[in-house]
Amino acid sequence: GESVGLHLPTLSVQEGDNSIINCAYSNSASDYFIWYKQESGKGPQFIIDIRSNMDKRQGQRVTVLLNKTVKHLSLQIAATQPGDSAVYFCAENTAGGGADGLTFGKGTHLIIQP
Amino acid sequence: DTGVSQDPRHKITKRGQNVTFRCDPISEHNRLYWYRQTLGQGPEFLTYFQNEAQLEKSRLLSDRFSAERPKGSFSTLEIQRTEQGDSAMYLCASSRLARVDNEQFFGPGTRLTVL
Numbered sequence: 572g573e574s575v576g577l578h579l580p581t582l583s584v585q586e587g588d589n590s591i592i593n594c595a596y597s598n599s600a601s602d603y604f605i606w607y608k609q610e611s612g613k614g615p616q617f618i619i620d621i622r623s624n625m626d627k628r629q630g631q632r633v634t635v636l637l638n639k640t641v642k643h644l645s646l647q648i649a650a651t652q653p654g655d656s657a658v659y660f661c662a663e664n665t666a667g668g669g670a671d672g673l674t675f676g677k678g679t680h681l682i683i684q685p
Numbered sequence: 686d687t688g689v690s691q692d693p694r695h696k697i698t699k700r701g702q703n704v705t706f707r708c709d710p711i712s713e714h715n716r717l718y719w720y721r722q723t724l725g726q727g728p729e730f731l732t733y734f735q736n737e738a739q740l741e742k743s744r745l746l747s748d749r750f751s752a753e754r755p756k757g758s759f760s761t762l763e764i765q766r767t768e769q770g771d772s773a774m775y776l777c778a779s780s781r782l783a784r785v786d787n788e789q790f791f792g793p794g795t796r797l798t799v800l
Binding site: 605607612613614615616617620660662672673674675676677678 | 733
């Protein structure tokens with residue numbers, strides 16, 4: 572079978588704990604950021620996004636933080652559940668109407684321990 | 686189901702054969718994107734369309750790769766003379782017309798295995 576974790580950082584947390592997944596980006600011109608969740612054998616699923624004129628945005632159980640000074644993005648998941656187990660990718664895009672596709676990071680494999 | 690759909694979900698082919706994949710975007714979305722994802726990596730952007738116009742194709746991996754969206758609705762991605770290195774998941778995504786917040790919705794992907 573696939574060994575998805577072979578090339579990915581792994582984060583293992585206990586069910587019910589909070590998770591923080593980090594992402595560094597390199598393009599200072601990026602002005603739109605998205606977190607995607609990808610389960611095995613499926614396409615990426617949108618979780619939450621943030622524009623560069625914001626530094627924090629909250630959704631249901633998720634919060635995204637953006638630090639443009641150090642080009643760092645994080646995803647916080649509150650009270651993790653077994654269904655949160657997946658690979659999480661950050662993605663970035665630049666202004667100008669989104670002329671290019673998204674640039675994805677390497678991903679983090681989140682494992683929820685019972 | 687009103688999401689992005691892709692067909693086939695799996696394709697096994699022999700080296701040297703041509704393959705074609707289809708993507709049906711969300712109906713009101715003008716933009717359609719193709720990505721490739723190899724094992725353990727994030728998706729890699731290949732090309733995109735705005736309606737029927739292919740606005741970016743310099744990121745296609747080689748001249749063996751081509752994509753079409755003839756009527757501005759569904760799209761096809763063709764790989765000619767497949768090589769074992771083409772084995773990957775091919776993802777399609779769609780989004781509304783140009784906005785700064787370019788939220789893209791992904792399909793389930795087509796997994797290609799080249800023997």
